[in-house]
Amino acid sequence: MRCCHRHSSEPALPQSRAFGLPGAAEHYAAERPIRAEHVRIELELDFEQGSITGVCTTRVSAVRSLSTLTFDAVDLEVSSVLVDGRTARFSNSGTHVRVDLPSPLEPGHAVEVAVHYAARPRRGLYFWGPEAAYPDRPRQAWTQNQDTDARCWFPCLDTPAQKSTSELIATFPEGLTALSNGVLVSDGVQDGRRTQHFRMEQPHAPYLVTLAVGDFEELTDTSGTVPLRYLFPRGRREDALRCVRRTPEMIRVFQEATGEPYPWSGYAQVFLTEFIFGGMENTTATSLTDSVLHDARAHADYNAEPLISHELAHQWFGDLLTCRDWPHGWLNEGFATWFEVLWKERADSQDEADQHRLSDLEAYLGEVKERYARPIVSRRFHAPLDVFDRHLYEKGGLVLHELRRRLGDDLFFRGLRHYVSRHRHGSVETVDLARAFEQATGHNLDAFFDQYVFAPGHPELKVEVRYEAEDRRLRLKVRQTQRTDAGTPLFRLPLDVRVTADGQDTLHRLDVTDAEHFFHLPCAAAPSQVRVDPRRDVLGTLDVDKSVGLWLEELRAAPESRARTEAAHALGRDGGFRAVEALGAALTDPRLFWGTRAASARALGRIRTPEARARLLRALRAEHPRVRRAVVAALGEFRRDAEVIALLRALLQSGDTSYFVEAEAARSYGKLRAADALTVLETASTRASFQDVIAVGAMDGLAESQDPAAFTLVEARTAYGQPAFLRRAATQAVAKLAEVAGRQREAVDLLTELLRDSMFRVQMGVFEAARTLGDRRLVPALEGTPLSDARARRAARETVRALREGEPQARELAALREEVDALKDVTRALRERLEVLSPARDMAGPKAHGRAKKQAPAPRSQQATPRGKQASPRTSKQSSPRGKQASSRTSEQASARKKAGKPGAGGRRR
Numbered sequence: 001m002r003c004c005h006r007h008s009s010e011p012a013l014p015q016s017r018a019f020g021l022p023g024a025a026e027h028y029a030a031e032r033p034i035r036a037e038h039v040r041i042e043l044e045l046d047f048e049q050g051s052i053t054g055v056c057t058t059r060v061s062a063v064r065s066l067s068t069l070t071f072d073a074v075d076l077e078v079s080s081v082l083v084d085g086r087t088a089r090f091s092n093s094g095t096h097v098r099v100d101l102p103s104p105l106e107p108g109h110a111v112e113v114a115v116h117y118a119a120r121p122r123r124g125l126y127f128w129g130p131e132a133a134y135p136d137r138p139r140q141a142w143t144q145n146q147d148t149d150a151r152c153w154f155p156c157l158d159t160p161a162q163k164s165t166s167e168l169i170a171t172f173p174e175g176l177t178a179l180s181n182g183v184l185v186s187d188g189v190q191d192g193r194r195t196q197h198f199r200m201e202q203p204h205a206p207y208l209v210t211l212a213v214g215d216f217e218e219l220t221d222t223s224g225t226v227p228l229r230y231l232f233p234r235g236r237r238e239d240a241l242r243c244v245r246r247t248p249e250m251i252r253v254f255q256e257a258t259g260e261p262y263p264w265s266g267y268a269q270v271f272l273t274e275f276i277f278g279g280m281e282n283t284t285a286t287s288l289t290d291s292v293l294h295d296a297r298a299h300a301d302y303n304a305e306p307l308i309s310h311e312l313a314h315q316w317f318g319d320l321l322t323c324r325d326w327p328h329g330w331l332n333e334g335f336a337t338w339f340e341v342l343w344k345e346r347a348d349s350q351d352e353a354d355q356h357r358l359s360d361l362e363a364y365l366g367e368v369k370e371r372y373a374r375p376i377v378s379r380r381f382h383a384p385l386d387v388f389d390r391h392l393y394e395k396g397g398l399v400l401h402e403l404r405r406r407l408g409d410d411l412f413f414r415g416l417r418h419y420v421s422r423h424r425h426g427s428v429e430t431v432d433l434a435r436a437f438e439q440a441t442g443h444n445l446d447a448f449f450d451q452y453v454f455a456p457g458h459p460e461l462k463v464e465v466r467y468e469a470e471d472r473r474l475r476l477k478v479r480q481t482q483r484t485d486a487g488t489p490l491f492r493l494p495l496d497v498r499v500t501a502d503g504q505d506t507l508h509r510l511d512v513t514d515a516e517h518f519f520h521l522p523c524a525a526a527p528s529q530v531r532v533d534p535r536r537d538v539l540g541t542l543d544v545d546k547s548v549g550l551w552l553e554e555l556r557a558a559p560e561s562r563a564r565t566e567a568a569h570a571l572g573r574d575g576g577f578r579a580v581e582a583l584g585a586a587l588t589d590p591r592l593f594w595g596t597r598a599a600s601a602r603a604l605g606r607i608r609t610p611e612a613r614a615r616l617l618r619a620l621r622a623e624h625p626r627v628r629r630a631v632v633a634a635l636g637e638f639r640r641d642a643e644v645i646a647l648l649r650a651l652l653q654s655g656d657t658s659y660f661v662e663a664e665a666a667r668s669y670g671k672l673r674a675a676d677a678l679t680v681l682e683t684a685s686t687r688a689s690f691q692d693v694i695a696v697g698a699m700d701g702l703a704e705s706q707d708p709a710a711f712t713l714v715e716a717r718t719a720y721g722q723p724a725f726l727r728r729a730a731t732q733a734v735a736k737l738a739e740v741a742g743r744q745r746e747a748v749d750l751l752t753e754l755l756r757d758s759m760f761r762v763q764m765g766v767f768e769a770a771r772t773l774g775d776r777r778l779v780p781a782l783e784g785t786p787l788s789d790a791r792a793r794r795a796a797r798e799t800v801r802a803l804r805e806g807e808p809q810a811r812e813l814a815a816l817r818e819e820v821d822a823l824k825d826v827t828r829a830l831r832e833r834l835e836v837l838s839p840a841r842d843m844a845g846p847k848a849h850g851r852a853k854k855q856a857p858a859p860r861s862q863q864a865t866p867r868g869k870q871a872s873p874r875t876s877k878q879s880s881p882r883g884k885q886a887s888s889r890t891s892e893q894a895s896a897r898k899k900a901g902k903p904g905a906g907g908r909r910r
């Protein structure tokens with residue numbers, strides 16, 4: 001399963017809090033006194049009533065002697081139950097159906113239990129169709145079971161470990177078609193009703209059973225011997241192909257990586273209206289939101305392949321190997337997220353893969369900063385969907401990348417293939433992954449998994465780089481600054497450093513084990529580059545303190561695009577004249593990777609000097625749309641600048657080849673506080689675009705304008721009948737404008753009403769808006785409104801907690817931002833004057849503004865020279881028999897510093 005809109009599924013909170021909420025309970029895998037062997041579902045779908053009638057027959061075998069069987073069944077109206085064809089007594093609690101067996105079922109024996117029922121499902125199975133507000137919405141019915149919603153439309157043993165074969169027979173209006181798991185056995189029409197029968201011959205979990213019914217066009221393809229099907233709304237053939245055309249090659253890449261041929265009879269992908277996730281990996285038949293279907297204009301800087309590759313990877317990780325219970329769900333989602341990056345690496349480039357991994361790291365670190373840090377395997381929650389967060393997905397994928405970099409590709413892929421082969425068609429926990437890798441590689445990985453999976457947090461590294469010319473060596477001070485009083489450990493990790501001196505590049509691998517180390521690397525001449533973690537591989541935060549001269553050279557000439565991007569970020573913090581020149585040169589260099597150029601634009605926006613502004617204006621027509629988007633976003637920092645206002649107004653009026661550039665221009669136009677912002681942005685909000693991104697940008701821009709007159713305009717766009725993406729953005733804009741417009745009471749009433757909205761995206765937007773508004777009058781509505789989706793219930797609880805704790809309100813944050821911006825302007829002006837007066841900098845000085853105090857040299861026995869082009873420094877307490885490896889000194893006060901370090905950018909709240 002994947003939420004395709006990476007930063008929209010979980011609203012942001014401003015401070016890190018505990019993951020566990022009041023009332024949460026410990027969750028363990030369900031007991032299995034019986035095993036499901038086969039499930040047969042027969043359904044009649046009534047689109048007019050949004051209801052189903054059906055029979056679910058389950059063949060079960062006993063593990064121990066039983067006289068009753070219990071099935072998960074939520075809001076199912078059960079009329080009768082048959083056991084091996086004979087009527088049986090039963091009871092129905094509304095959440096479970098308990099069946100009394102005619103005689104005890106002994107271990108190893110099996111019975112067939114047929115449950116006859118009807119339902120109007122609120123979860124699990126959803127009906128959609130045209131209505132007055134949305135007359136063009138297609139008629140569809142589709143299922144979405146993860147985590148425990150299969151029980152809402154058929155009685156089952158609803159746990160991931162209960163794998164069985166299945167078949168589904170669906171009857172529906174003859175003008176529609178269906179998709180389910182496995183192969184189509186029969187297809188017939190009678191009396192205006194169509195019946196299709198699907199059979200799945202291999203066992204899979206109940207949450208992976210699917211049914212999708214609608215009016216679809218279809219295309220077919222193959223990947224080797226694997227038949228492929230693509231189902232999509234009529235008239236969207238080219239848009240669908242833009243999303244799925246590389247599926248055959250993805251299958252080939254994933255087969256090679258796993259060592260396991262595609263494990264099922266075929267693979268289908270169906271695009272569904274109003275689907276409540278980005279995608280869902282039902283066995284052989286993935287469901288996808290149709291909101292990712294996009295035209296040629298959007299394709300210039302958007303593609304759906306992260307979603308497509310994620311769901312395809314689940315056919316191995318999640319479907320073939322299934323987590324035994326949801327606390328270990330990262331074995332499904334973390335692997336699928338990691339395969340997104342692998343696909344980028346194999347299909348596009350290492351730069352694209354590193355950029356995608358950067359977005360994963362930022363998403364995870366953002367959750368730590370804004371919500372909580374938790375162990376990936378966490379058992380205390382209200383509903384399993386509580387753990388479907390950035391830790392399960394992004395951190396899970398990053399853990400696998402960390403494992404790969406430590407083992408190297410040969411051992412990593414050997415371990416991966418052994419894991420898949422050993423546990424195919426089975427249920428797995430984290431220990432199974434650790435043992436499989438240990439068996440395949442000889443490495444004991446218990447400590448690794450204890451640190452990264454079973455403990456919260458991550459390493460927060462601060463690295464100080466100084467060149468000591470007299471001793472012809474490079475000194476690196478490495479500190480772990482994460483707090484360890486809430487379960488986050490001190491980490492053991494390798495840290496790669498590449499040093500360029502006299503035109504030669506040397507790799508050093510530092511062994512970080514303690515709170516503080518000093519490493520001394522032999523370096524005959526002053527280095528031109530010292531690239532710490534050059535591809536930004538470390539799972540954690542990294543703050544490097546080194547001279548501006550090193551950052552400048554790395555932005556200009558580092559071989560790794562990620563190293564150049566980190567240099568751009570650092571130079572944005574420096575803000576000096578040389579930094580602006582270098583960033584401007586990088587921004588306009590078409591040979592550089594777009595991610596580095598975009599980072600340079602953002603850095604110039606942070607610097608906000610006249611020269612930075614001039615450099616941005618020169619790049620306003622950059623050929624790469626993602627670079628242009630970053631430039632336009634950066635120009636939004638130059639508030640009330642007449643020339644910038646005129647240029648962005650012209651861009652909004654004439655348009656851009658990229659939807660996203662126009663959207664960013666609208667957002668920035670509001671930030672500029674232009675006098676005509678309302679008129680310009682209201683016009684932009686009517687412009688059609690992919691996912692309504694231009695209109696969404698206009699809503700954001702109106703919120704940024706802080707014009708009281710904008711409130712009425714954005715409030716109108718929250719109305720039912722407006723597009724879902726636009727409604728959500730308008731909801732958030734209402735909260736941001738309420739105070740300046742004096743309309744807080746109206747905003748409270750609107751958010752209370754939208755809590756019951758039928759559109760999930762809109763409903764989730766309410767929680768973020770509520771925190772922005774900061775009005776405690778919303779608490780009764782948040783606590784009293786029945787919410788059927790577990791994600792919404794979790795968000796409501798977090799929002800109530802935030803409101804009761806007095807979370808800082810938007811107006812306070814905005815005021816602080818204005819003050820900080822003013823101080824930055826003054827500081828940067830003074831710095832520019834200082835640059836002119838004193839252009840020379842000492843490369844070895846702390847923070848690049850002075851020479852570091854000379855440290856006493858380590859004993860010669862602890863200094864090292866590189867072996868060829870690689871050297872592996874060791875701590876002083878480790879032996880180095882040949883004396884050819886760089887050394888480090890562990891601080892005598894390390895134990896004290898373990899408690900004294902401050903958290904970094906992704907750190908936990910004190």
